[in-house]
Amino acid sequence: MSADARYAPNASLSEAIEVARAAYVAANPLSRELHEKASRSLPGGNTRTVLFYGPFPLRFAGADGCHLTDVDGHGYVDFLAEYTAGMYGHSHPAIRKAIERALDFGVNIGGHTELEIELAEAVTARFRSIESVRFTNSGTEGNLMALALARAFTKRSKVMVFTGGYHGGVLYFRKGGSPVNAPFPVLVARYNDIDDVRNLAAANASDLAAIIVEPMFGSTGCIPATPEFLAGLRRIADETGALLIFDEVMTSRLAPGGLQSVIGVKPDLTTLGKYVGGGMSFGAFGGRADVMSLFDPQRPDSLPHAGTFNNNTLTMCAGLAGLTEAATPEAVTALNQRGDILRGRLNAIAEAAGATMQFTGIGSMMAVHFKTGPIRDEAEADSGNQDLKELFFFDLLDRGVYMARRGMIVLSLAQDEAAFARLEGAVEDFVRLRRRFLV
Numbered sequence: 001m002s003a004d005a006r007y008a009p010n011a012s013l014s015e016a017i018e019v020a021r022a023a024y025v026a027a028n029p030l031s032r033e034l035h036e037k038a039s040r041s042l043p044g045g046n047t048r049t050v051l052f053y054g055p056f057p058l059r060f061a062g063a064d065g066c067h068l069t070d071v072d073g074h075g076y077v078d079f080l081a082e083y084t085a086g087m088y089g090h091s092h093p094a095i096r097k098a099i100e101r102a103l104d105f106g107v108n109i110g111g112h113t114e115l116e117i118e119l120a121e122a123v124t125a126r127f128r129s130i131e132s133v134r135f136t137n138s139g140t141e142g143n144l145m146a147l148a149l150a151r152a153f154t155k156r157s158k159v160m161v162f163t164g165g166y167h168g169g170v171l172y173f174r175k176g177g178s179p180v181n182a183p184f185p186v187l188v189a190r191y192n193d194i195d196d197v198r199n200l201a202a203a204n205a206s207d208l209a210a211i212i213v214e215p216m217f218g219s220t221g222c223i224p225a226t227p228e229f230l231a232g233l234r235r236i237a238d239e240t241g242a243l244l245i246f247d248e249v250m251t252s253r254l255a256p257g258g259l260q261s262v263i264g265v266k267p268d269l270t271t272l273g274k275y276v277g278g279g280m281s282f283g284a285f286g287g288r289a290d291v292m293s294l295f296d297p298q299r300p301d302s303l304p305h306a307g308t309f310n311n312n313t314l315t316m317c318a319g320l321a322g323l324t325e326a327a328t329p330e331a332v333t334a335l336n337q338r339g340d341i342l343r344g345r346l347n348a349i350a351e352a353a354g355a356t357m358q359f360t361g362i363g364s365m366m367a368v369h370f371k372t373g374p375i376r377d378e379a380e381a382d383s384g385n386q387d388l389k390e391l392f393f394f395d396l397l398d399r400g401v402y403m404a405r406r407g408m409i410v411l412s413l414a415q416d417e418a419a420f421a422r423l424e425g426a427v428e429d430f431v432r433l434r435r436r437f438l439v
C-alpha cells in the first residue's frame, strides 16, 4: 500500500484505522493462515489472552537479541519485552550458559538441590524486605499464595485491592473485577486516593487481612503510585493490623532493590515474577521471616505450599545468572536511566507538536496515553482516546516496532541506541503523519 493511501489527508480516525488494519492483513498472509489453523485447536487461536488483537495477531518465527521475525519475514525491534520478563533479550549468553548448566545438572530432579538456595540467596540479598522467600511458577501464583498467607497469618478474610490493579489472570481488577477471579472477599479502593483507602479500611478494620498494591500500575498504563500514597498504605496497614503486600512482579525491574527501595516504604510481603526467573516460568513471594515461617514444614501448624516445578533447575539456574551476571544492580540502574531519558525524548516529540499524547512510566517501563493532564488512576487513563492506541500500534508495526497493543513499551538489556532510534523515529512519524487526530 502506498503511503498516500495509508495517510490519506481527509480520512476520519475510524477510516484511518480501517486502512491500517487492511494494510496489516495484506502484509501478513502467513500469520493469518496460522491464526485460522490455531483456531481449530485453541479457542480464538489463542492460549494467552493478552497476546491477542484483531483482526489476528502476528505469529513469530524466531528472535535474536532485541529483534523478532514474524512468519511472513518482517523484522521488528522488540519493545514488548515479554511484558517485562524479557529483560535479557532473546539470546543473552549468560542465560544460555545457565540453561546449559541446568541441563547438565539434570531436570525434574524431584528433590532438594543447592540451586534453589543460590537463587533464594540472590533474591534475599537483592530485595531487602524479603527475609525469606518461596518460589512459584508464575506471578499469579505468587500473589495467590501471598494473599492466602496473609489471611492465614492474620486470621482475617478480606483483602483490599485497587480498581485497575492487575495481579494475574485470576486477580484482575480492571473496572473492579473479572468473572474468573479467585473468590477472595475483596474491597476495591481507588488507586492514589488515600482517603478512599482509609474509609474502606475503617469500615472493615477487624477483618482486613491484606492490602495488595502495585507500586506502579503496570498493565493499566504505567501509572506510578505516589510515595505519599504508599506511605499512607503502610500506616493504614499498621493501624488495622493488615499485611501490606507489594506486587513487584513488574516493578522489581525499576531499581536494583525493586521500586520499594526507591520509595522507602517497606512492605510485609513482596511478590516477584517475570525477569527474576531469568526469563523462565517464575514467580515468588516472600518478606517478613516471622510471616513466611508459617511455611516451615517442621512446624506442627505449618501451611502447605505445593508446586511440582517450584524448584525446577532451569528457572533456578537462569534466575541466578540473570540477577548476578546480566541484570546486575549496575545494569538495572543504567537501563532505567536510559528509559527515563528515552521517555523524556518521546514526550518532547509529543509536546513540540502540541499533540494530545503522553508517555507515562518510570525507567524501563512506559505507556502511551492519548490525552494530556495528570493520569493517576484507571479512570484518568481510560479517559484518553482508546482508538488512537490501535492506530498507533499498527503504525508502529509498520515501522518495525513491536509493542503491546494496549500501549505499553518495555525496555530490555538487549536494546541498543539503534533500537531506541527506531522507536523515536516511529513516534516522530506518527506525530507528524497523524497530527490532525492529535491536536
Ligand SMILES: Cc1ncc(COP(=O)(O)O)c(C=O)c1O
Pocket: 083, 137, 138, 139, 140, 141, 143, 166, 167, 168, 169, 214, 218, 219, 247, 248, 249, 250, 273, 274, 282, 283
Ligand atoms: C503486576 C503483576 N502481577 C502479577 C502478574 C502475573 O504474573 P504471571 O503472568 O507470571 O502469572 C503480572 C503479569 O503481567 C503483573 O503485571
